[in-house]
Amino acid sequence: MPILEVKNLSMHFGELAALEDINLAVEKGEILGLIGPNGAGKTTFFNCITGFLNATRGDIFYKEQNITRFGPHRVCKLGICRTFQIVQSFNEMTALENVMMGAFCRHHLTGDAREKAEEILKFTGLQDKKNQLAGGLTLADQKRIELARTIATEPDVVLLDEVMAGLNPTETEEAIGLIQKVHEKGLTIIVVEHVMEVIMKISHRIAVFDSGELIVDGPPEEVVQDERVIKAYLGEEYHAES
Amino acid sequence: MQSAKQFTSIFGGVLVLFLVAPLIIRDTQFQHLMIMLLLFTTLSQAWNLIGGFAGQVSLGHAMFFGIGAYAAMAPLNQWGLTPWIGMAIGGLVAMVAAVIVGYPVFRLKGHYFVISTFAVAEVVRELFSNWDWVDGPIGLDAPLVEQGWRNFMFYHTKLPYHYTLLIFFAVVMFVAFRMERSRMGYYFRAIKQRPEAAQAMGVNITLFKQYAFIISAFFTAICGSMYGLYVLHIEPSTVLSLDISIKIVLIAVLGGIGSLWGPLLGATILISLQEYSRIWLGGTGRGIDLIVLGALIVIICVYEPNGIVGLIKRFSRKKRKA
Numbered sequence: 001m002p003i004l005e006v007k008n009l010s011m012h013f014g015e016l017a018a019l020e021d022i023n024l025a026v027e028k029g030e031i032l033g034l035i036g037p038n039g040a041g042k043t044t045f046f047n048c049i050t051g052f053l054n055a056t057r058g059d060i061f062y063k064e065q066n067i068t069r070f071g072p073h074r075v076c077k078l079g080i081c082r083t084f085q086i087v088q089s090f091n092e093m094t095a096l097e098n099v100m101m102g103a104f105c106r107h108h109l110t111g112d113a114r115e116k117a118e119e120i121l122k123f124t125g126l127q128d129k130k131n132q133l134a135g136g137l138t139l140a141d142q143k144r145i146e147l148a149r150t151i152a153t154e155p156d157v158v159l160l161d162e163v164m165a166g167l168n169p170t171e172t173e174e175a176i177g178l179i180q181k182v183h184e185k186g187l188t189i190i191v192v193e194h195v196m197e198v199i200m201k202i203s204h205r206i207a208v209f210d211s212g213e214l215i216v217d218g219p220p221e222e223v224v225q226d227e228r229v230i231k232a233y234l235g236e237e238y239h240a241e242s
Numbered sequence: 243m244q245s246a247k248q249f250t251s252i253f254g255g256v257l258v259l260f261l262v263a264p265l266i267i268r269d270t271q272f273q274h275l276m277i278m279l280l281l282f283t284t285l286s287q288a289w290n291l292i293g294g295f296a297g298q299v300s301l302g303h304a305m306f307f308g309i310g311a312y313a314a315m316a317p318l319n320q321w322g323l324t325p326w327i328g329m330a331i332g333g334l335v336a337m338v339a340a341v342i343v344g345y346p347v348f349r350l351k352g353h354y355f356v357i358s359t360f361a362v363a364e365v366v367r368e369l370f371s372n373w374d375w376v377d378g379p380i381g382l383d384a385p386l387v388e389q390g391w392r393n394f395m396f397y398h399t400k401l402p403y404h405y406t407l408l409i410f411f412a413v414v415m416f417v418a419f420r421m422e423r424s425r426m427g428y429y430f431r432a433i434k435q436r437p438e439a440a441q442a443m444g445v446n447i448t449l450f451k452q453y454a455f456i457i458s459a460f461f462t463a464i465c466g467s468m469y470g471l472y473v474l475h476i477e478p479s480t481v482l483s484l485d486i487s488i489k490i491v492l493i494a495v496l497g498g499i500g501s502l503w504g505p506l507l508g509a510t511i512l513i514s515l516q517e518y519s520r521i522w523l524g525g526t527g528r529g530i531d532l533i534v535l536g537a538l539i540v541i542i543c544v545y546e547p548n549g550i551v552g553l554i555k556r557f558s559r560k561k562r563k564a
């Protein structure tokens with residue numbers, strides 16, 4: 001049984017079909033890469049799963065439970081947590097407090113939540129910055145805090161929306177390492193990323209969206225050679241290079 | 243966030259000050275000022291829970307204040323019911339009112355909450371103005387009853403009002419202090435800063451806004467009861483007025499929105515200004531306090547949006563660096 005399964009999912013904004021009849025399943029412990037050109041519907045896909053948008057049609061199953069109409073907080077409580085493409089730090093809170101916000105999901109006492117958050121900060125290499133306000137940190141650090149507080153909710157599935165966009169090569173390397181560490185903890189990960197090298201490196205499987213449709217779904221080596229993918233996403237240039 | 247130690251010492255100091263002040267200074271004008279100060283600090287702190295910490299600005303808190311005032315005064319007036327029971331009823335009714343106002347709008351984004359609190363408060367005032375049982379626009383006078391704690395009426399001394407309010411002030415301050423460092427306090431701040439990120443962290447933001455509003459409404463109603471019993475006359479155009487709603491907000495804004503000591507600082511300035519301009523300038527001074535206040539608010543908004551608390555923080559940071 002897949003841990004997360006989406007059946008015939010469509011999301012329409014008026015005339016625009018941001019998602020059209022998507023069928024996709026994710027196995028427990030898998031890292032699924034999700035790629036596609038700008039406006040392909042990747043973020044919309046995350047928004048539907050996490051309850052920020054109500055799908056026009058279709059169903060979403062998590063551990064065999066239909067969660068299609070669940071609100072965001074319920075989805076999080078069940079064990080699916082996401083990051084935001086445009087960072088959404090709690091700017092007026094410290095790094096520690098940001099991560100505590102995630103920890104409060106399972107630990108209702110402040111002391112317990114703080115303990116859990118300290119542990120996650122260590123795990124993500126943020127302990128030096130724990131008393132700094134999140135709003136004053138670099139983009140790389142803020143993205144890392146978002147990942148940290150996401151893990152702090154103790155999810156089974158995490159949805160990462162371009163956690164490496166805007167990072168320099170060293171920071172990207174660190175972020176990749178961190179995602180792999182998170183995966184080793186047994187989490188299932190769906191990761192949206194534009195940089196092909198990154199996606200190729202970390203994904204077990206890749207799904208390609210184009211104009212709201214799932215056009216290809218398979219192992220990384222196959223996906224990069226697929227005609228439709230090359231045409232839709234990678235462009236002639238990448239084709240010529242490889 | 244202030245450390246617990248720091249809070250406790252300031253809190254202790256403030257309590258001692260309020261404990262001894264009316265015993266040393268027997269001037270009734272001054273005692274009246276202290277009572278108003280305690281009342282409006284507590285009111286503003288109650289507002290601060292929803293408006294400051296959770297960031298949901300209410301411009302209709304007069305409805306809870308008025309409900310509390312009427313709940314204590316009307317049954318006392320009509321049936322001789324002890325106002326303590328009236329107070330409890332007022333608190334409960336205010337909580338129900340908070341649910342009725344909050345339920346339809348807390349699930350929406352944007353400014354619906356501000357608008358609806360404002361509108362509902364106006365409606366509530368109209369209702370009371372047209373309600374014969376509470377003498378409509380004329381309002382209610384406290385009946386001449388035996389003085390004492392049962393009726394919460396004291397004709398020759400202000401001290402019982404002062405100390406009752408002091409206890410209530412202490413309770414509300416303590417609740418705010420505890421709340422700030424509990425899960426609920428973190429959730430309120432998160433809802434104010436990034437509602438969507440809060441949702442992603444598993445926060446039912448609709449529910450937590452509702453909690454903040456209910457608690458706030460309850461405390462505000464109790465303040466209303468105390469006020470009615472103290473001034474002995476209430477009417478819709480005073481206890482249910484937009485004036486009251488605005489004053490509560492202004493105190494918090496002036497002192498520092500969403501901070502524990504903001505209400506006390508704001509009230510100290512605003513209430514002293516108001517009371518002393520009334521005493522010194524009499525009728526001719528009408529409105530001068532408002533002009534000064536308006537100027538202060540403009541300065542605060544331009545120079546330090548976090549109010550006096552923000553100024554103090556900025557100043558102490560500079561000093562530490564120097």
Ligand SMILES: Nc1ncnc2c1ncn2[C@@H]1O[C@H](COP(=O)(O)OP(=O)(O)OP(=O)(O)O)[C@@H](O)[C@H]1O
Nearest residue numbers: 013016018036037038039040041042043044045085
């Ligand atoms: N709330 C919304 N209302 C209306 N249209 C929307 C909304 N959200 C997304 N869209 C539209 O849906 C389409 C898919 O957007 P989405 O953000 O999912 O793309 P994406 O694959 O994440 O792109 P990017 O790589 O740029 O992040 C776009 O055309 C976008 O304009």
Ligand SMILES: [Mg+2]
Nearest residue numbers: 042043044085
């Ligand atoms: Mg996107």
